[in-house]
Amino acid sequence: AQSVTQLDSQVPVFEEAPVELRCNYSSSVSVYLFWYVQYPNQGLQLLLKYLSGSTLVKGINGFEAEFNKSQTSFHLRKPSVHISDTAEYFCAVSPGGSNYKLTFGKGTLLTVNP
Amino acid sequence: SQTIHQWPATLVQPVGSPLSLECTVEGTSNPNLYWYRQAAGRGLQLLFYSVGIGQISSEVPQNLSASRPQDRQFILSSKKLLLSDSGFYLCAWSYDSPPRSQHFGDGTRLSIL
Numbered sequence: 001a002q003s004v005t006q007l008d009s010q011v012p013v014f015e016e017a018p019v020e021l022r023c024n025y026s027s028s029v030s031v032y033l034f035w036y037v038q039y040p041n042q043g044l045q046l047l048l049k050y051l052s053g054s055t056l057v058k059g060i061n062g063f064e065a066e067f068n069k070s071q072t073s074f075h076l077r078k079p080s081v082h083i084s085d086t087a088e089y090f091c092a093v094s095p096g097g098s099n100y101k102l103t104f105g106k107g108t109l110l111t112v113n114p
Numbered sequence: 115s116q117t118i119h120q121w122p123a124t125l126v127q128p129v130g131s132p133l134s135l136e137c138t139v140e141g142t143s144n145p146n147l148y149w150y151r152q153a154a155g156r157g158l159q160l161l162f163y164s165v166g167i168g169q170i171s172s173e174v175p176q177n178l179s180a181s182r183p184q185d186r187q188f189i190l191s192s193k194k195l196l197l198s199d200s201g202f203y204l205c206a207w208s209y210d211s212p213p214r215s216q217h218f219g220d221g222t223r224l225s226i227l
Contacts, residue, residue: 032213043120043204043218044158051213090157096212100146100165106157 023091120219137205
C-alpha cells in the first residue's frame with residue numbers, strides 16, 4: 001500500500017520569507033501526486049498536481065512543487081509567503097490505474113508570522 | 115462548473131442518537147464520491163467511496179454506513195453514535211478517469227456529547 005510522509009508537522013516562517021514543505025512517498029511504478037491546502041474549518045482545496053512530463057509543477061497562489069523520482073519526493077515551495085498562506089497543507093498520492101484512492105500525509109501546519 | 119454541497123456545517127449530537135450527513139454534487143454526472151473523517155493531527159481517513167448508484171465500498175469497519183440513492187447524492191449515516199465518532203467529516207468527488215483529482219466540500223464538524 002502507498003504511504004506518504006510529511007516530514008514536518010509544523011513550519012513557522014516570517015512574512016516574505018521562502019518556504020519549503022517536504023513530502024516523501026513510498027515507491028510505485030507510476031504515481032500521481034497532489035498538494036492540497038486547508039484553511040481553518042474548511043474543506044481541502046487543490047493547489048497543484050503532478051501527472052507526468054515536466055517535474056516542476058506550478059499551482060495556484062504562487063506555489064510550485066518539484067517531482068523527484070529518484071528520491072521519491074514532491075516538495076512544495078513558495079519564494080515569498082504572505083500572512084494569508086497560514087493554513088494546513090496536505091500531500092497526497094494516487095497509484096493511478098484502476099485505483100480510486102488518494103493516500104494523504106498527516107499534514108504540515110504552515111504559520112506565517114508578521 | 116462543478117460544485118459540492120455538504121450539510122449541516124456543524125452538528126452536536128448526544129451519544130446513542132442517529133446521524134445523517136448529506137452531500138450533493140452539481141454540474142457533473144456519474145462522479146466518484148468519497149467520505150473522509152479528519153481527526154486533529156491525524157490527516158484524512160477514507161471511510162467510504164462510491165463509483166456509482168448503490169455501489170459503496172467501505173474502507174474501515176466501524177459504526178457508520180453510507181448510501182448513494184441518486185447519482186450525485188452521497189449520505190453518511192449511523193444508527194447509534196459513539197463518542198469516538200466525533201470529528202470533521204468531508205465529502206469529495208472526482209471524475210472517473212485518472213488522475214481522479216478529488217474536490218472537497220466544506221465539511222461537517224460533528225461533536226458527540
